[in-house]
Amino acid sequence: MDYKDTLLMPKTKFPMRGNLPNKEPERQKKWEENRIYEKGQERTKGRPLFILHDGPPYANGDLHIGHALNKILKDFITRYRSMSGYHAPYVPGWDTHGLPVETALTKKKKVDRKKMSIAEFRQKCAEYAMGQLDNQREQFKKFGVRGDWDNPYITLTKDYEAAQIKVFGEMAKKGYIYRGLKPVYWSPSSESALAEAEIEYHDKRSPSIYVAFDVTDGKGVLDGDEKIIIWTTTPWTIPANLGIALHPELEYAVVKVNGEKYVIAHELLETMTEELEWENPEVIKTFKGEEADKVVAKHPFYDRDSLVMLGEHVTTDAGTGCVHTAPGHGEDDFYMSREYGIEPLSPVNYQGYFTNEAPGLEGEFYDKANKTITEKLEETGALLKLSFITHSYPHDWRTKKPTIFRATSQWFASIKDFRENILEEINRINWYPAWGETRLYNMVRDREDWCISRQRTWGVPIPVFYAEDGTPIINNETVEHVSKLFAEHGSNVWFEREAKDLLPEGFASEHSPNGKFTKETDIMDVWFDSGSSHEAVLMGREDHKRPADVYLEGSDQYRGWFNSSISTAVAVTGRAPYETIVSHGFTLDGNGRKMSKSLGNVMDPLKIQKQLGIDILRLWVSSVDYQADVRISQEILKQISEVYRKIRNTIRFMLGNLADFNPETDALPEAEMGEVDRYMLHRLQGLTKDVRNSYDVYEYSPIYSRIHNFCTIDLSSFYLDFAKDILYIEPADSHNRRSIQTAYYEIVTTLVKLLTPIIPHTTDEMWEYIPHVQEESVQLTDIPEPRNITGFDQLDDKWDHFMNIRDDVLKALEEAREDKVIGKSLEAKITIVPKDNKTKEVLKGIDDVHQLFIVSEADITDNASDVNEYHYVDVHVEKHPGEKCARCWTASETVGSDHDHPDLCSRCAGIVGEHYSA
8 A cells, every 4th residue: 555645745737836927917807797896786785985095197108117006005005904894995196297298299209389279289298198198097997906996086177177176166165375576596408387296306406695785775874885795596686686694683793804894794703714815804883684774785796785684584604694685586585565555576587598578588498597797797897716516406396407597477276365274184184104194284284376287288278267357256256156067068068159259148247348358378387287186186076085094196296196185075065085195115136226317227027927916016015114215126036935935835725625624514613722732723813813904004014914923923933833743644524623723714815815805816716726715806805803812811921931931842853863863853852950840731732742842752751861951841862763764754663563564653554544445
């Protein structure tokens, strides 16, 4: 007889290798054909609603690893919630307006916008954006992200634009929308105003100049022959200079050097002496800033006055304590000058070129004019020093080119009018990570007004009309009418019709006696578009609600979508549009560097799918502390693949040992199961509790670690290892074997469910190989709640202590192996001397303790010689004197005692004789 045939070896068709790159697309196709997402939504209907509201990615270009991190994290959340008691629909969205689409159309597609009407060009923009959206949608699906992909929300659709106009109208009705002249961030490269959210900082090399302004009227404080020194890194703003700011509380000094008298902040004398290389400067007078109010100086090369004004914004951190003031190019300058009745001067046009308001500089680009202006200053003797510095400077986040401050007439949302409400809401919200609260709070606290107008074509028009005398018309009647027009025709109607045809029928205005009207040509900031999604989506969809439970985006969205969403929502409803904010960091290469094509360190998520499989990328997402910046490289993914293989093969082993198990007929009642099996179920409940808790607070790396450790330490190194001696050797329906299988079945089904939000392709495959499961897909099940295991209130401490003892025994066996006393552990006979009563009771209270240690014999005794000392026990290891059983491979002195089966131990001979002899 071949004794191998009498062993119950594992049998499963579940493959060892995942072959993910080939299988995942097939599985995704199957999900789509079988409508798994829709079935999941149907299954959970009627449960409490959980809404993760998708921040819309920009519809342009292929997806990168940052997109993958973002969307996979969102998928973790919605999958988990739908498996833990909630109805969690997921509606993806897209941001489709804005400059990049215009640029791509003119540069990539070579569209000549001058040869078509605005409406025609906008139609081309819409077609391009929708094409990009379709491309990205297919790529997102490849990430295994589940959602209502056929019905996304899109910021260019009629219903969305109509809802956005309603938000604008509601803010206007409350008096939050106004038109005003003030300096705003202006991008010459985009030819448009920008909001703070569209600014990013990069290093820029700029000229650094010290300039002397001659005093012409000292107002009794100065003699009139002094020169006030200013410092600036933007010489191009000197033509717009209308004043000099001093701090009212600072002490200023008149310093005599080489026959000249200069005015600077007294405390900066030492710095300025070094900077301007003064020799023997003499302070001949000091005065307080407030005493010099309205002193008059002369512009260094134009025939006009430069008024001394008092401003709290003046500091002595850099410069001279006397601040060059150009109200047309600086916010502090603008507000201070307004107090003095000085109108702003901004002699730079929308493209960044000087106008005729700057004589001698007309037509010159502002940045190039720095050289011309410094030469003019040198000619007039006003330039005291020229050098160059590299400093952090605001850039247009789209074009990556420098911005300027430029006073223009724009539309603003007055954030300061409801800022306190926003701050109260920020305090109420849940933040992951916690520092997100401080970050957004500080941004809002310091925010005055939001410039919402853009001088572009592709976007939602600002629904404002102008009367004959230029008075803006913005009221409930006009806004509601425009909203209805947009709902019916889309926003292109604004550019296709005349102003009179866009107004309600019979509309009259006292400011337009002849019935003539014009319309606003600016569009809204795209952040107003996406920031209105709480109205368009959360209130516009039947299965949604406002506020959403969670918004999750990259940390750059504190200044972006998180900010614009709470601003518009609080303005309209008084409430934040979200209960929880979760933010993630940026993706870096393995060395912590930013990814760039020039460095060759870009990781393409779709290439990763083709090489390793998207479940490997998803497992990587679960492994990182995503709330900070995260690293990814081939080496890191290789390590993740090893963990994946460990998890997969652990499940495979258990599946193999469940081939002959039917939970309906073979499962044992919990109370009748072996203690060690109940202990493993108890450990499983702890794992389930920890994993659910981590999912609840959006922490995934602890899930990754706990499940990996459970598979590696609890299962592979312990439970699965010693159980082979029972599963393979015992009769099929033996009590011990069925007890282990009962535990295995629950462990497998629970692990597969716990892992489903993270690696759904793999768990869906695993589910197909679990015998006797009812559901079509694991995605249509719930993650179990942790429960108490029968009798484990008393047994928990016992088995935890046993695991500590086991560590000592394993050390003893390893040392015996190194000393060549034994080879495999089944060759060993061990003698164990407990060091205390608790250890003794634990060991005496376990049947067949040798099986748990995977040795052939284990004696527990009070005394033994030649032992090695460990923490809980002393252990003597020797080679077992018996022969090796040909069936179970244990060494036993009973081998040869059965004449029918002389190669077997008495245990195996009995089993074979009873079950296989016939």
